[in-house]
Amino acid sequence: MGDQVKNEVEELECILNDSRADPIKISYAAIKYITKNFAQVISYGEFGVVYLGCLQQRMVAVKKLSALNDLSSEKFLAELNCLKKVKHRNIVRFIGYCADTRGEVMEFEGKTRVFDDRHMLLCFEYVPNGNxxxxxxxxxxxxxxxxxxxxxxxxxxxxxxxxxxxxxxxxxxxxxxxxxxxxxxxxxxxxxxxxxxxxxxxxxxxxxxxxxxxxxxxxxxxxxxxxxxxxxxxxxxxxxxxxxxxxxxxxxxxxxx
The missing domain is CATH 1.10.510.10 (Transferase(Phosphotransferase) domain 1)
Structure with missing residues (x-):
C-alpha cells in the first residue's frame, strides 16, 4: 500500500468516527485497496453493484455505478449533489466518492484506439443488519x-x-x-x-x-x-x-x- 492510499484509508476512518466531517474525494487505487479489488458483493441495484470494503478498524460499503455513459454521469453527479447535503442518524452516512477517468489503448474493428475508462464510485458507512x-x-x-x-x-x-x-x-x-x-x-x-x-x-x-x-x-x-x-x-x-x-x-x- 502506497503512502497516498494509506493516508486516504486513514482519513476515511477519521471521517467515520466524526459525524460532523464532510465526505472526501478518494482515488481509484484506494477504492481497489479497501474492496480487495472488488472481491465481495453486498448487493446488486439497478444502477450499480455494492461491494464490501475494509478500512483499518471498520467496514464500508462501496457503490460502483454501471453503464458509464453521459446519462449515468449525470445520475452520478445528481446523486452526489444530494448526498453532500445530508447528515442525519436516519440517513446512511456518505463518506467519500471517486470520479476517475483514464485513457485505455484497445483494439477496435482492426484499429488501435484510445478509449476513456471511467470509474464512478460512492463510499458509505457499512450498515450491518441488511434492509x-x-x-x-x-x-x-x-x-x-x-x-x-x-x-x-x-x-x-x-x-x-x-x-x-x-x-x-x-x-x-x-x-x-x-x-x-x-x-x-x-x-x-x-x-x-x-x-x-x-x-x-x-x-x-x-x-x-x-x-x-x-x-x-x-x-x-x-x-x-x-x-x-x-x-x-x-x-x-x-x-x-x-x-x-x-x-x-x-x-x-x-x-x-
Missing part, C-alpha cells in the same frame, strides 16, 4: 410492536430531514431502508432523487421513476413528483410494517394524503 425488505421477509424477528414503532419513527425522521433539505427521494421502499446495529433505520440510495430549488415544489417528467407499488398515482398518471410522492411511499411502507409483510398494499386499503 427493511429482508426484515419483513424474515419471520425469525418476531415483529415486536416496539421495534416496528421505532423503525417507522426513524424513517419518518429521516424523510422529514431530507424534505427540509428540499430533496425528494422518489424511490422510498423497504429495500432502500437499511437497519443499523440497534435496528435503527437509515434511508439509502439517492440514485433517482432530485434537489428542488426554492421556487418549485413539483417536478414534471416524461419518464416516471420509482418502484411499482410504492409510486404515487400522480407520478404514474401525470408525471408529477413532489415530497408528497415520498409521503405516499412512506404510507405503503408503514402499512407493510404494521401488517408484518413485504408487498403492495391490498386493494381495500387506501392512502389519503
Amino acid at each position: 427493511l425488505q429482508h426484515y419483513l421477509e424474515d419471520k425469525t424477528y418476531g415483529y415486536e410492536w416496539n421495534m416496528r414503532y421505532q423503525i417507522i419513527k426513524g424513517i419518518c425522521h429521516g424523510l422529514d430531514y431530507i424534505h427540509q433539505k428540499r430533496i425528494n427521494h422518489l424511490d422510498l421502499k423497504p429495500a432502500n431502508v437499511l437497519l443499523g446495529v440497534n435496528m435503527e433505520p437509515k434511508i439509502n440510495d439517492f440514485g433517482v432523487s432530485t434537489c428542488i430549488d426554492e421556487d418549485h415544489s413539483t417536478m414534471v417528467t416524461e419518464n416516471p421513476v420509482g418502484t411499482l407499488g410504492y409510486i404515487a398515482p400522480e407520478v404514474i398518471d401525470k408525471g408529477l413528483s413532489s415530497n408528497k410522492s415520498d409521503i405516499f411511499s412512506l404510507g405503503v411502507i408503514i402499512i407493510n410494517i404494521l401488517r408484518g409483510c413485504n408487498g403492495c398494499i391490498p386493494e381495500n386499503v387506501r392512502i389519503i394524503y
